[in-house]
Amino acid sequence: MKSKWKALTRQQLFLPIFSLIVVLLINLVKDPGFFQIGLQNGVLYGRLIDILNRGSEIAILAVGQTLVVAVSAGTDISVGSVMSLTACGTCMMLAGYGNNSVTELAVPMGVGICFGLLLAFLCGCMNGALVAKLKIQPMVATLILYTGARAIGLVLCNNQITYIRYEPYKYFGNFLPGCPIPTPIFIAAAVIALMALFLKKTALGLYIQSVGINSRASRISGINADMICFWCYAICGLCAGIAGIIASSRIYSADSNNIGLNYEMDAILAVALGGNSLGGGKFNLSGSIVGAYTIQAITTTLLAMGVSTDQAPVVKAIIVIAIVVVQAPAFKQMLANRAARRSAAGKEAVG
Amino acid sequence: MENNVLIEMRNIRKTFPGVVALDNAQLTLHRGEIHALMGENGAGKSTIIKCLTGVYERDAGEVYMDGVEGNIWNHSTMDAQNIGIATVYQEVNLCPNLSVAENLFIGRAPTGRFGAVDWKTMNRKAQKIMDDLDIQVDVTRNLENYSIAIQQMVAIARAVDMDCRVLILDEPTSSLDDKEVEKLFRLMRQLRDKGVGILFVTHFLEQVYEVCDRITVMRNGQFVGDYTVAELPRVKLVAAMLGKDFDDLAAIKQEGTGKEKGEVLVECKNMSHKGTIKPFDFVIRKGEVVGLTGLLGSGRSEMVRCIYGADRSQTGTETMGGKEVHIRQPLDAIKLGMGYLPDDRKAEGCIADLSVKENIMLALQARQGIFHRVSEAKQNEIADRYIKELSIKTPSRETPISQLSGGNQQKVILARWLATDPEFLILDEPTRGIDIGTKTEIQKKVIELAGKGMSVVFISSELEEMLRTCSRLYVMRDGANVGQITDENGPITQEEVMSAIAGGDSHEK
Ligand SMILES: Nc1ncnc2c1ncn2[C@@H]1O[C@H](COP(=O)(O)OP(=O)(O)OP(=O)(O)O)[C@@H](O)[C@H]1O
Ligand SMILES: [Mg+2]
Numbered sequence: 001m002k003s004k005w006k007a008l009t010r011q012q013l014f015l016p017i018f019s020l021i022v023v024l025l026i027n028l029v030k031d032p033g034f035f036q037i038g039l040q041n042g043v044l045y046g047r048l049i050d051i052l053n054r055g056s057e058i059a060i061l062a063v064g065q066t067l068v069v070a071v072s073a074g075t076d077i078s079v080g081s082v083m084s085l086t087a088c089g090t091c092m093m094l095a096g097y098g099n100n101s102v103t104e105l106a107v108p109m110g111v112g113i114c115f116g117l118l119l120a121f122l123c124g125c126m127n128g129a130l131v132a133k134l135k136i137q138p139m140v141a142t143l144i145l146y147t148g149a150r151a152i153g154l155v156l157c158n159n160q161i162t163y164i165r166y167e168p169y170k171y172f173g174n175f176l177p178g179c180p181i182p183t184p185i186f187i188a189a190a191v192i193a194l195m196a197l198f199l200k201k202t203a204l205g206l207y208i209q210s211v212g213i214n215s216r217a218s219r220i221s222g223i224n225a226d227m228i229c230f231w232c233y234a235i236c237g238l239c240a241g242i243a244g245i246i247a248s249s250r251i252y253s254a255d256s257n258n259i260g261l262n263y264e265m266d267a268i269l270a271v272a273l274g275g276n277s278l279g280g281g282k283f284n285l286s287g288s289i290v291g292a293y294t295i296q297a298i299t300t301t302l303l304a305m306g307v308s309t310d311q312a313p314v315v316k317a318i319i320v321i322a323i324v325v326v327q328a329p330a331f332k333q334m335l336a337n338r339a340a341r342r343s344a345a346g347k348e349a350v351g
Numbered sequence: 352m353e354n355n356v357l358i359e360m361r362n363i364r365k366t367f368p369g370v371v372a373l374d375n376a377q378l379t380l381h382r383g384e385i386h387a388l389m390g391e392n393g394a395g396k397s398t399i400i401k402c403l404t405g406v407y408e409r410d411a412g413e414v415y416m417d418g419v420e421g422n423i424w425n426h427s428t429m430d431a432q433n434i435g436i437a438t439v440y441q442e443v444n445l446c447p448n449l450s451v452a453e454n455l456f457i458g459r460a461p462t463g464r465f466g467a468v469d470w471k472t473m474n475r476k477a478q479k480i481m482d483d484l485d486i487q488v489d490v491t492r493n494l495e496n497y498s499i500a501i502q503q504m505v506a507i508a509r510a511v512d513m514d515c516r517v518l519i520l521d522e523p524t525s526s527l528d529d530k531e532v533e534k535l536f537r538l539m540r541q542l543r544d545k546g547v548g549i550l551f552v553t554h555f556l557e558q559v560y561e562v563c564d565r566i567t568v569m570r571n572g573q574f575v576g577d578y579t580v581a582e583l584p585r586v587k588l589v590a591a592m593l594g595k596d597f598d599d600l601a602a603i604k605q606e607g608t609g610k611e612k613g614e615v616l617v618e619c620k621n622m623s624h625k626g627t628i629k630p631f632d633f634v635i636r637k638g639e640v641v642g643l644t645g646l647l648g649s650g651r652s653e654m655v656r657c658i659y660g661a662d663r664s665q666t667g668t669e670t671m672g673g674k675e676v677h678i679r680q681p682l683d684a685i686k687l688g689m690g691y692l693p694d695d696r697k698a699e700g701c702i703a704d705l706s707v708k709e710n711i712m713l714a715l716q717a718r719q720g721i722f723h724r725v726s727e728a729k730q731n732e733i734a735d736r737y738i739k740e741l742s743i744k745t746p747s748r749e750t751p752i753s754q755l756s757g758g759n760q761q762k763v764i765l766a767r768w769l770a771t772d773p774e775f776l777i778l779d780e781p782t783r784g785i786d787i788g789t790k791t792e793i794q795k796k797v798i799e800l801a802g803k804g805m806s807v808v809f810i811s812s813e814l815e816e817m818l819r820t821c822s823r824l825y826v827m828r829d830g831a832n833v834g835q836i837t838d839e840n841g842p843i844t845q846e847e848v849m850s851a852i853a854g855g856d857s858h859e860k
Binding site: 139201202203204206207209210213214216217219220221222223224281282338 | 406408426652680681682684685692693699700701702703704705709713714716717718719721722723724725760767778
């Protein structure tokens with residue numbers, strides 16, 4: 001029994017899932033109606049749905065961020081800004097440059113969205129090139145777009161908030177007609193499924209881990225380490241783009257200053273919460289996903305408990321620190337050593 | 352405690368999840384002796400050392416040291432250093448991105464008036480240490496610029512300089528040449544005469560008989576016996592280690608000798624790499640085993656790195672199977688059917704956290720390409736095959752390679768290249784840290800593969816081993832290929848090679 005419990009707690013997914021459950025239970029105690037899901041105006045509503053819905057962007061970002069962390073032992077801090085840039089690029093295309101509110105699209109919706117995603121992808125490529133080819137510290141390399149991308153977006157939108165008052169554009173962040181489940185949940189599920197499938201069917205996962213652990217040895221063994229690193233950043237950029245479209249569609253506009261604000265932090269925390277080492281190497285995508293929804297659950301809970309928006313991050317930080325410390329290998333080692341010493345001392349006393 | 356005993360370890364037990372690494376192990380080290388710790392790969396030699404120095408916490412057992420009160424529990428390597436135990440671990444654990452001098456003085460740097468590091472004194476002292484050992488390095492350059500052999504010497508110099516009572520050397524000679532080994536032995540004897548107790552792990556039996564006074568043998572984590580050198584001749588030692596009789600010196604039949612040579616497989620003309628190796632020519636035929644010999648830093652490894660594309664050659668041409676090839680990176684070489692086992696296992700071989708299976712599969716997967724994933728069933732089959740064939744001691748194929756003993760890690764990396772079934776295989780110190788039983792197996796394997804048409808380049812700091820396997824030797828000196836020795840007029844002899852390495856005139860037989 002005891003050893004089974006030990007084996008269970010040693011599972012990488014144990015803590016992320018455990019913390020998610022704790023957060024949900026706290027909610028349940030505070031508000032017995034927490035798990036209720038109702039149907040109103042033909043769409044589902046309820047806290048749980050809310051968490052799943054709002055957590056979509058973080059989950060999508062976490063997919064890209066996981067790869068980046070694993071391959072380069074660094075983080076892409078530009079994803080929030082890239083979300084904003086994507087939103088601005090898309091809305092600018094759809095509205096036509098200089099217009100700040102339209103009901104008719106200037107170009108087909110697909111063209112606008114592809115343009116936005118292309119921008120995001122290029123941002124990812126730029127980060128990738130800086131890190132993989134020029135060997136710049138990931139944090140520093142992505143700092144460029146962290147500050148730059150949002151500003152470029154503002155320029156694209158001519159310094160104003162561009163509204164797309166065109167019904168189908170709202171679908172991505174809200175509901176498809178006749179469907180009771182929010183669209184972002186589908187998009188997030190699709191991104192996750194696609195990545196999971198890709199990791200399962202190709203050797204990408206092996207390559208990423210191998211490069212992240214020892215890129216010199218990987219190169220000698222025939223892996224193009226720089227290329228793998230580059231592509232991880234490119235994919236991360238693309239994920240930021242998809243999240244940006246959702247965020248923009250929710251408010252059917254491109255609010256350059258607010259879209260994706262602080263999302264990079266949530267994405268990085270999601271990866272860490274998922275039990276992935278920020279030192280790179282081995283990774284677990286499902287951990288990051290669970291981590292993403294845990295973060296969202298914490299945020300939602302805090303807001304529901306009446307913690308104000310500007311204080312919520314403080315509480316979030318404390319919770320996250322606690323969870324990350326408990327997962328830290330050094331902490332685990334400390335516990336293990338103490339246990340070993342105690343059992344040895346016990347044996348001595350007996351013998 | 353018995354007189355003259357410096358360290359006594361009794362009933363040591365250490366388990367890792369799923370593995371009993373040490374069980375009832377014991378060790379007694381006396382003052383002023385060189386004590387060999389022997390055993391197969393995975394016998395628990397490194398683990399018992401780490402239990403002593405505080406890298407691991409033992410599960411049970413007692414450790415006593417002369418002059419230290421009671422049962423000792425070292426919780427960190429610092430604790431061990433403080434009571435006078437200096438250690439050179441099997442895997443060099445210095446900081447590659449610090450200078451040689453910094454590495455020598457980490458944690459004990461000479462300080463100036465305001466507690467700041469006195470760089471001048473430090474560099475001067477460091478240079479003196481290295482000069483005394485007769486090793487040419489610039490102590491202000493980063494350690495990563497130097498070969499694994501030099502790094503090993505730096506680690507040794509650091510430990511020796513620490514004014515210790517106990518010196519532990521875990522396979523310090525695994526990549527050293529005879530000349531460096533000689534220097535090290537001289538140093539060890541000096542320390543022994545000063546009363547230091549030295550614990551020495553090696554897989555080279557001759558070295559044991561050359562410097563050691565006593566031998567402790569371990570098998571499967573257990574204590575087998577503690578003998579004086581005189582009472583344990585070589586055959587008995589091998590039997591004690593393996594638990595069965597085994598003649599590792601049985602001549603391997605030189606099938607390559609006198610055999611009709613195949614056509615030329617790889618030919619290099621005038622290739623070079625700036626700063627490491629001068630323009631060289633190289634040729635190898637199908638089914639041939641060619642050795643590279645020369646002193647430390649003579650450019651053996653650099654030459655094969657150039658051929659394989661690990662370092663890109665700036666001049667000259669390379670042809671394979673008669674066609675000119677342009678290798679820009681290792682992947683190109685692998686696709687052409689080459690393989691390269693690097694000498695620096697930690698930096699260029701092991702992918703530490705990945706499993707034994709993934710480590711074995713890596714190069715094969717790379718050759719197939721990212722979109723052609725090797726199926727799980729095939730992966731398992733290949734991994735199991737090599738685990739059996741090379742007798743890799745591991746709890747399972749899913750165990751992270753970092754949890755294997757040093758010699759077993761080496762076998763995994765070797766398996767990685769054998770799994771790709773290359774036409775042209777470069778082996779740089781393939782038997783580094785591998786026990787005598789498996790070493791002979793690997794030599795046989797190389798000859799067998801050559802018999803099937805594979806061309807092999809074999810580099811080893813152990814000349815003996817190359818003479819057994821190679822039918823031709825290139826002689827390297829100061830980064831240049833200065834000649835070759837063939838076995839056309841009878842087997843190559845040790846004297847021949849020694850004189851060619853040392854000799855001034857280029858040697859052509
Ligand atoms: N960190 C670890 N985690 C799990 N198992 C380990 C760990 N370190 C060592 N082992 C196991 O303990 C056993 C003894 O390993 P050890 O490294 O002491 O062998 P060794 O005698 O030094 O061998 P070698 O000659 O190959 O260096 C091996 O079976 C190994 O798998
Ligand atoms: Mg060892």
